[in-house]
Amino acid sequence: MQSLPVSPSIVGESLELRPLQATDFESLYSVASDPLIWAQHQSKTRYQEPVFREWFNEALTSKSALIVIERDSGKVVGSSRYYEYSEEGREVAIGYTFLSREKWGGNANRELKRLMLKHAFQWVDTVWFHVAGQNIRSQRAMEKIGGELSHKLIKPLTEGSQENYFYKVERATFEDRHSIINS
Known part of the structure; x- marks a missing residue:
C-alpha cells in the first residue's frame, strides 16, 4: 500500500509536525512512558520500553508517522500517523495518535488534527479515524473536531476482540466549516 505524501514540515500556530526519524526515539519515549496515556488504549503496556x-x-x-513538537519550547509532545492511504479511493486514515498529558483537554489535539486534515485533503476527499470502543477520550475528541460516526465494527485481536468506531471527515465539510471559522 502506498503512503500519503508527507511534507518535510507542517507548521501550525503552536505545533510543528515533521516525519518521524530514528533519532526521535528517546524524546518520544519520554512522552510515551507515561502509563496513563495508554489507560484507555488496547495496548495498555505501550509505556514499557520494549x-x-x-x-x-x-x-x-x-x-x-509524524512527530509533534511544541513550537515555543521545541519539546516533543507526541506523534500521529497517516495509514491505509488509497489513491484510487481518495481516502486515508489518521491515527496512532498520542499526546503528552499536559496537552490533553486544550487546543493541541484540535490543532494537530486540523493540520493533518488540511495536509491530507490535498490528495484525498475522506479521512477516517478508527477509535476503540472503550476510548471515550478519543471519541469525544473526534466529536470536537467534527468527526461523523459512520459505523462500528468488531476487530479480532490476538487475545479476544475489540469494538472500533469509524469516524470520518469529508473534505467538503471540513472546508465549509473552516471557511466559516476563518471569515
Whole structure:
C-alpha cells in the first residue's frame, strides 16, 4: 500500500509536525512512558520500553508517522500517523495518535488534527479515524473536531476482540466549516 505524501514540515500556530526519524526515539519515549496515556488504549503496556520500541519501529517503517513538537519550547509532545492511504479511493486514515498529558483537554489535539486534515485533503476527499470502543477520550475528541460516526465494527485481536468506531471527515465539510471559522 502506498503512503500519503508527507511534507518535510507542517507548521501550525503552536505545533510543528515533521516525519518521524530514528533519532526521535528517546524524546518520544519520554512522552510515551507515561502509563496513563495508554489507560484507555488496547495496548495498555505501550509505556514499557520494549513494547514502545516495537511500535516505534513499525512507525518508522510506515514512512507516514509524524512527530509533534511544541513550537515555543521545541519539546516533543507526541506523534500521529497517516495509514491505509488509497489513491484510487481518495481516502486515508489518521491515527496512532498520542499526546503528552499536559496537552490533553486544550487546543493541541484540535490543532494537530486540523493540520493533518488540511495536509491530507490535498490528495484525498475522506479521512477516517478508527477509535476503540472503550476510548471515550478519543471519541469525544473526534466529536470536537467534527468527526461523523459512520459505523462500528468488531476487530479480532490476538487475545479476544475489540469494538472500533469509524469516524470520518469529508473534505467538503471540513472546508465549509473552516471557511466559516476563518471569515
